[in-house]
Amino acid sequence: MNAGFFVSQLLQTVLAVSLAPLMLGWVNQCRAWLQNRTGAGVLQPYRLIIKLFHKDAVLAHNASWLFRFAPYTVFGCMVLAVSIVPILATDLPLSPVADLIALVGLFALARVFMALAAMDVGTAFGSLGARREMLVASLAEPALLMVFFTPALISQSTALTTIVETLAHRELTLYPSLAFAAVAFVMVLLAENARIPVDNPSTHLELTMIHEALLLEYSARHLALLEWAHALKLMTYTSIGIALFLPWGIAPAGQWAMMPLSVLAFLVKLLLAGAALALLEAVSAKMRIFRVPEFLGMAFLLAVLGMLTRLLLGSAG
C-alpha cells in the first residue's frame, strides 16, 4: 500500500469524472455528423452543466428531502463506480471494495434513488418514468450479470482487476465466449444508458421517454449533477466494456512506465467506442416500450450462450 496506489486511483478518478461529459459530447457530435448536422460541439455538455450550476434551483412545493438528496447520491454512486473500474492501471486501492456483482448493485442503488425521487413529487410523468426505468433495469440487470459471468468464469474471479490481469497480461488467447458476451453487453449498455433503440435521450415526447421523464422536475444544480451522473454512467459502462473485452493496454500493477501509454490507449478506445455507439444509434430506430423485453431477452440469451460456450469449450472457450 504505497502512495502509488492512491496516485493512480486519484488520477483515474479525476480523469474519468472530468472526461465523462466529453465522452457524451463526442457521442452526440458523432451522431450529428452521421445525420449531416453540424453538432453543438463536443464541449456542449460542459456548457450545459455549468449553466445549470449557476441557476437557482426550483423545487415543487411538496418535494421532500428525498428529492433533494437523490442527485447527490446518484452522483456519488457513479463517481464511486467509475473509480472502481480499472481504466488505467489494475492496482487500485478501491477495486477490492466492489467486484462486478457489487458494481451492479451500485448501479441499482443509484437507479432506485433516481426512481424514488421521480415519484416523490407525484407527477404523472415522474411515476411513468420511474416505472419504465425500473422495468428496463429489472430486465437488464440479469442480462448484465450473465454477461459478467462469462469473463468471471474465464478468470475464476468476479474482481475486475483480476479479470483484467488474466485477460490482458497472460499470453493472448481469443475467447469465442467473450464475443457473445460482448454483443450482449453492448445491448445492455444501450438499454441502461437510455440510448436508442431503447430510449431516446434527445426527446421529451411523453410517450417514448424513459430516462428524461425521471429528470422532469429537476432543475439547476440538481439537474446538473444528474446529467453529469448520466454521463458518468455511460463512461463507466464503456470502461467496463473496455476492461472486459479490450483490456489490452491497461497498466499492470506497479508499472508506472506504462501509465502514459495506458492513458493514451484509453482515450483512443473511448473515441472508438463513442463513434461506434453513435453509429449504432444512427442506424437503429427507437422501439416500442414493449419490444424492450424482447430486446433484453435476446441480450440475456446471448450472454447465457456465451457462458455455455465457455463451459462447453472449457479452457479454450
Add this chain to the structure above:
Amino acid sequence: MSSFDVVLAVPLCWIAVGLFGLSSRASRAQHARIFFPLGALGGLLLMAAAYPALSGEPHSLVLPLGLPDLRFHVRLDSLAAFFLVLLGAVSAGVSLYSAGYFDKGGGGQIRLVCFQYHVFLASMALVLLADDAYLFMVAWETMALASYFLVTTDHDIAQIRSAGLLYLIVAHIGATVILLCFGILQLGEWSYTFDAMRHNTLAAGWASAAFLLALFGFGAKAGFLPVHVWLPEAHPAAPSPISALMSGVMLKSAVYGLLRVTFDLLHLQLWWWGVVALSLGLLSALFGALFAAVQTDMKRLLAYSSIENLGIILAGVGLTVLFHSYDMNALAALALAATLYHCLNHALFKSLLFIVTGSVMHATGHRSLGKLGGLIRFMPRVAAAGLVGTLAIAGLPPLNGFASEWMLLQAFLLSPSLPNSYLSMLVPVATAALALAVAMAGYVMVKFYGVVFLGLPREELARAHDPDPWEQAGLLWLALWCVVLGLAPMALISATDPIASALVGAAIRDSVQGSSWLFLTAIRPERASYSALLLLAGIVLTVAMTFLLVRRLYHGRVRRSAPWDCGFAPLDARMQDTAEGFGQPIKQIFEPFFKLERSQPSPFDARPLYRSRIEDRIWYWLYVPVMRAVEWLSSLIGILHHGRIHLYLIYSFATLLVLLLLIQ
C-alpha cells in the same frame, strides 16, 4: 446460571407472561404497556444468551415432561443458537412495537392476543430447542395453532376466517407429513430422539423419501411452491406485528427444520435432492417476485415477497446440498453461510416492513395501495425506517439484503466446478433466474415505497402522523440491525462458523479466506471481495465533497413552486401512477404466468371502468381439482348411508360372508 439455562428460561417466561396477561384485569393501554415490553425483554435476553452458544459445545437436557418413554429432550447447538438469535432479535423489536400497536385496538380482546402472542413466541423457541421428534412436533403444531388464533383475531370478517382456515389446514397437513418423515427417521421402539436418528443409517430410498417428505412438510410452512397458497391470504389477515413475526421468524423455523433434517439427521445427501430444492426454490422466487409486482394491497405484496425470499433461501439450501453431496465442503460452507445470512436478513427487513405497514394502517386506516401516498411528509420517521427496509429488501448495497445475495451469487458462480457436466451448465442458468428474481424485487420495492410514501396522497390522509414512541422504538431497533448487518457482515458470518463445520464439515473460514471485518470475500480475496463499509464511506465522502464544492463554487439558492410536469394543467393526485398501473407492464410481459381477468373500458363509456383480477394458476391446477375429487367421493359415499335398514343388514351379512370365505 449458564447461557443455556437462560435460553431455556426465556420460553417459560414468555408463557408465564402470557398467562399473567390472560388473567390480568388491567385496562387495554396498561396491558399493552406492561406485558409486551416484558416480552421484548425476553427477546433481548434470548438473543444475548444464544449468541455465545453459536460457538461452543452443544448443551442438552431431558425435561420431566412428555410421554413416559419419550421425555422432552432439549438441545442447544450452534444451528439452533443461530435461529434463536434471529428469534430474539426480531421478537424484541416486534414486541416493543406491539406495546404501542395493540393499545390502539385493532385486534380482539387484548388479553387473548397477549396470551396467544407469547405462546407463539415460546413455541417458536421450543421448535428450535427440541431434540426429539415429539417435542418438536408439539412445539411445531402449537406454533401453528397459536398463529392461527392470532391470524383470526378479527374473526368477524369472513375473509379473515377463510384465510385462517386455509392456513391451518395447510399447516396441519404439512405437520402430518413432517411427522411421517420423523416416522421414517426413527428406529422404532420409542427411539424418537434426534440423537438416535443421527445414528440411524437409512437406505438411499428411505433417506430420499424422508428428504422429500421434509421438503414438502416444511415447505408447507415456508410457503414454497406449490404449497404457498395460504401465505398471501394469512399474512394480510393477521395484525401487522403478527404478520411480522410469521413472515420474519415462523417461516425461518421451517428453514431450520429443513436444515436440521437434511444435514443433521440424515447421514447422507444425494445430488438430485439439491437439484429438486434448487429448482423449487428458484420457481418460488420468480413466482413470488412476479406476483408481488402486481399486488395492490401492501401486505399481500409483502407476503408474496416473502415467498420470493424463502425461495431464494431454499435455492441456497439446494446449492449447499449439491456441493456437499460432491464433498465440495468449502463451497457448501459458503452457500450455507449465504443461506443462513439471508435468513437473518430477511427476518429483519421483512418484519421491519410489516410493522411499517402496521403503522401506516393505523395512521391512515387504509392498506390498499390505491388510497395511500405522500406519507413521507406526514410520518417522516416511519418513512425513514421504511426506506431502510426497502433498500435492504431490494438487495441494494450497502445494506444487509445485498450482502447475503452477493454471497449467494458467488456460491452460484462456483458451481461450474461441479463434476457433473449437466449440473455445471444448468446451475449458471439457475443463477440467471435468481438474478431476475432479485432484480424484480427491486422493481417491487420501488413500487411499494413510491406508492405508499411518495407522491401525493390518493385519499385524504391529513390526520396521518408518526406513531407513539413504543412503535418508533420497534422500528428503530429493526432498522438499526438492517444497517449494522449490512455494514459488518463478516462479524456475524464468521460467528456462524461452527454451524458450517457441524453441518457440512467445513468451516466458512476455508471458503472466505482473507476476509476481515472490513472485507467480505469468496474463496480468495483476489477472486471476489466486497466491503459495504468502504462503499458507504466512498459514497458519503463523494456526496459530502460534491455538496460542499457545489455550495462553495456556486450557491444553494432554492425556490419553491408548483411542479412543472411538462407544463400540464395543475396536478391532482389521480394523475399519478396507481399501484395497479405500476404493475401493469409486468402483467403485460408475464401474462402467461397469471390467471388474469380484465375488463377494459371502451372509449365510448360514459363512466369508463377498468377492472382486473389476478389469480394464482396453481390454485386452479392443483387445489381445485383435489377439492372436487373429495367432494365427488363424499357425494358418492353418501349412497352408503341410504336409510333402508334392509340395506344395512345386507352390508353386515355380506361382510360376514366375505370374511368367512376370506379366512377359508
Add this chain to the structure above:
Amino acid sequence: MSFPLSHQVINLMACLLLLIAFAMLAQRRILRLIYLFALQGLVLSINTAVVALATHQPHLYFSAGLTLALKVVALPWLLHRLIDRLNIRWDVETLLNIPTTMLVGIALVIIAFNLAVPISQLAGTITRSSLGIAMASVLLSFLMMITRRKAVPQVIGFLAMENGLFFAATSATYGMPMVVELGIALDVLVGSFIFGIFFFQIRETFDSLDIHHLEKLKEKA
C-alpha cells in the same frame, strides 16, 4: 341301547329345524310365521331334552324347560297378542320374490355346511352334523330379516336367529354354562318386550308397521 336312537333323534331334529327355517323363509302369512316360530321353539326344546338325556346333563333339562316356556309359549303368545292388538293380519311383503330367496337360502346352506366341516371334526360324536345346520339356520333367519319389509316378521326373524344360536349352543357344545344360559334368556325376554314397546311406538307415530316409514334418516345428497 339308547345312544344311537338319541343320535338319530337329534339329527332328525336338526333337519326339522332346517326345514322350518326354510318354511319361514317361504312363508307369506304372518300368523303361520308365528306358528312356525313356536314349532321351531318346540323342536328346539325337544332336542335339548334329548341331548340332556343322552349326555346326562341335568342343567340341560332346565334350559329345555326354559325354552319351552319362553319360545313356545310366552313369545308366540306375546306376538299373537300384539298382532291382535295392532290388528295386522295382512300378507308378509317380501323385497325379494320367494323362489329367489329360496335359491339364495340354498347357497347359504352350502356355505354354512362347508364352513362347518372343520368344526364338526372337532365337535362331539353326537352332534356331527348339527353345527352346520345351526349355522345354516342362523344365516337363513338373517336372510329372512333382510327380505322382510314389515317390522313383525323382522323381529320373528331375529328371534329365529336366536333359536339357531341356541341350537348351536346345545347341540354343538352341551349347552353353555348355566349363568350364561340364564343371561341369554333374560336378554331375549327383555328384548322381545322392548320390541313390543317399539311396535306400539312405531304404530302410534306412523300408524303402520311398515319399515319403509323408517327410511327418513339418510345422507341428503
Add this chain to the structure above:
Amino acid sequence: MIEIALVLVLPLIGAVLLALKGNRPWAAELNASMSLLTLLAAAALTARIISQGPITAWHELFFVDALNVFLVALTAFVAFTTALFSRVYMRVEQDRGKLSAARLRLYHSMYQLFTLTMLLALLTNNVGILWVAMEGATLATVLLVSLYRTAAGIEAAWKYFILCGVGIAQALFGTILLYLAAEKVLGAGGTALLWTHLNAVQSQLEPNVLSIAFVFVLVGYGTKVGFVPLHNWLPDAHAEGPTPISAVLSGLLLNVALYAVVRNKVLVDGALGSHLAGHLMMGFGLLSVVVAALFLSRQKDVKRLFAYSSIEHMGIISFAFGVGGPVASFAGLLHMSAHSLTKSAIFFAVGHAAQKTGTQLIDQIRGLIHTSPAVGWGLMLGSVAILGMPPFGLFASEFLILTTAVQQHPWATPPLLGALAVAFAAIFSKVQAMVFGETTAQRLPHPPALVPVFLHLLIVLLLGLYIPPYLADWYRTAARLIG
C-alpha cells in the same frame, strides 16, 4: 373384592331407586351422586389393582387386570361427569317441554342401568357374561335413543336395535364356537369361558374354529364399535338421542365393544400364531377412517358430524391395536382414553350450543364465542384436540401410531394421511364457522355445565404433556397384555 361388588351394586341400586323416584325434581342430583359413588368405588378398585396387581373374585367370575381396570375407571369417570352435564341439560329440555317427568324417570334409571352393564362387561371374566352385558347395554340405551318419541328418534332407535341385535347375535355365535373349541381343552363347564383359563391354553385351541369364531365376534361386536360398513346405526342414534346419551355412547359404549374385540383378538392371535386377527382389525380400522373422513365432509348436523368423527377415531384405535407391538398398543390405549374424554366433552359443548341456538344444523349455529365464550372455546378447543392437534393427548397417540405405521406398514400411510387431512378440513371448517363470526345464539335460563367440559379437556391436555408414572405403567402393562 368389596370394591368390585360396590362398583357393580351401586349403579344397580341407583337404577332401582330412580326407577321408583326418577320423576322427582331431585332425581338428577340422585343420579349424579350415585355415579359419584360408583366413581369412588372404581377409584378404590383402581388403587387396589395398582397396589396388588390383577385379582379375580367369586370363583373367578370377575377378573380385573390393568387392561380393564383402566377402562373401568374411565367409564365410571365419564359416566359421572356426563351425569353432571345431563343434570343441567335435561332440566333445560324439561323446561322446554320436550320431556315429561315420566320420561325423565325412564331416562335416569336406564342411565344407571347402562353404566352397570358396561361395568359388568368390563369386569367379568366370563365370555358369555360379557356377551350378556353387551346385549344389556344395547337394551338399556335403545329406549333412551327414542326418548323424545319423534319419528326420527324412533327410526334411529329401531335401526340401532335391529342392527346391534343382529350383530350381537353373531357375537354370540362366535362365543359359542369359542366355547366349543375351549371345551375340548378345558372340558365342559364354567372354566371354558373364562379369559384367565382361555389365555392360559391359547396355543392348544383349535385354530380353524377360532378363526371362524373371531369372524363372528368381530362382525358382532364390530357392529357396536361402529366399523364401516357395520356403522350405519351409529350416526342416527347419536344424532337423535339426547346429548348425554350421545356422549356416553361415543365415549364409553364404543370403547367397551372395542375392548371385547381386543380381548378376543389377543386370544385368537395367540391360538393361530399368525397375525390374522390383527390384519382384520387393521383393515376394518383403515376402511372406517377413510370412509368416515369422507362422510365428515358432507355433514349438516353437528351431532352427526361428531358421531362420524367417533367412527373415524375407533378406526384409528383398532388400526393401532391391529398393528400391535408395545408402542402401537400403548398408543391405542392412550387414544382410547383421550378420545372418550375429548369426545364426551365436545358433546357437552355441542349440547349447550344446540340448546342456545335451538337447532342442531351446523349452518344455523354461528358465533358462539360472542354470547357464551366458554361454550365457544370449549367447542373450539375440544375440536382442536379431537383433530389431533398438540399439546392434547390425542396428538401423542396419533404421533405414535403414524410413526409406527410408516415403518411397519408403509402402504397404510397414504390413505391414513389423506383421510386425516380430509377429516381435519371437514371438521375444522365447520367448527370455525360455528364458533367465530356473527352470532345466532341466545342466553339460557340455566348456566351451562362447563366444569365437565374443561375438566375433560384439562386431563386430555395433561395426557399430551405429562403422563403420571403409575398411569404410564398401567398403560404399559395393558399394552403388554394386548401384545
